[in-house]
Amino acid sequence: MDLNTITEIVRRPSSRPGAEWREGDAWLAGGTWLFSAEQPDLRRLVDLTALHWDPLVPSDAGLEIGATCTIRDLYAFAPPGDWIAGPLLARSCEALLSSFKVWNSATVGGNICLSLPAGPMITLTVALEARYELWAPDGSTRIVDALEFVTGDHQNVLAPGEILRRVAIPARALRKRAVHRRFTLTRLGRSTVFLVGTGTPGTGELLLTVTAGTTRPVRMAFDGLPDARTLRQSIDAVPADVWFADPNGTPGHRRHLTRHFAEEIRRELMAGT
Known part of the structure; x- marks a missing residue:
């Protein structure tokens, strides 16, 4: 859908784009929901994909998922053999029932921040005891338990201008059945x-x-x-x-x-x- 109220797109935001936030802005990642409905209050889009955040970073501590990681990239990830909960990653992606075009652009962070009851990335990250790293416009960072992030249908704890930067899933949860x-x-x-x-x-x-x-x-x-x-x-x-x-x-x-x-x-x- 055309968003006819948008007057500007920030293609190359700063590395901490929250400092540029102003009323009428929206963070743009996959845009699969943003472009699916009228957004009469929006005036500017800030493109987060230009920041090139690492999509998936496995380590001994667990798995970090960048907020702009696409559903396609998460689905294609092959977890280590001792992460016996690893198949849940793919099963959760499959619960986002959509075309390959959507999978190629829809992001993990977007699905979480949309905060719909049926959001499968919410299911995945809460079940695996994840924590979210949030960036505020003033440059501060806070960590929120995935369980506490969504507060209701299409509601969450994000303050105006705040960004979900990454999701951290601990290795101990990935080693569970x-x-x-x-x-x-x-x-x-x-x-x-x-x-x-x-x-x-x-x-x-x-x-x-x-x-x-x-x-x-x-x-x-x-x-x-x-x-x-x-x-x-x-x-x-x-x-x-x-x-x-x-x-x-x-x-x-x-x-x-x-x-x-x-x-x-x-x-x-x-x-x-």
Whole structure:
């Protein structure tokens, strides 16, 4: 879509572009959402792709993902063999159901900052206990837990002019076993619920992440693998106003699916243990 209110595009921003921020600006990365709808309040676009941030930096500490890393590049990444949760990277990319054209331009950071309940990069990073590095216009930096970033449907903790610079996934989370379940109304539809359970091999711990069915990510942590009743009670304790409603499912439908798939995840992890 043409954005007929835009009067300027900053093609070569400074290395800390926040200093140039002014009202009416938008950060431009993939632009797959930005150009999909009218943006009447915008006057200027600042192109972050010109900064050439490293898309993926694996190390002994884990995996750093640059905010402008494309879905295509993340999908193509081959994780080390001991990162047994590594296949979740590709599975999460596949949950962003779109054409190869979108995959070639849509970014990890853009999907996170859009902060929709069904954002699969949110599911991925919350489930793998990531932390986000945010850059403020005044030059300061802050680190935010992925779980705390999204606060509601299309809402997050970003202040005006603040940028998501990178995502850091710790190696200890990548070495966990990860089991996921996802439901859509149609084969190529948006996620109605997307659940991920992780646990360190040889232990009974369980971290259950619930997304898509809730307006913000929900995490349930258990030191020992819970029984079915305890797990269900934890799901039923999620506040009613957190369950999401849209044409893909009612809150009651999503809660029902979450109970069902959470029990499948629990049993699969228990069998693996």
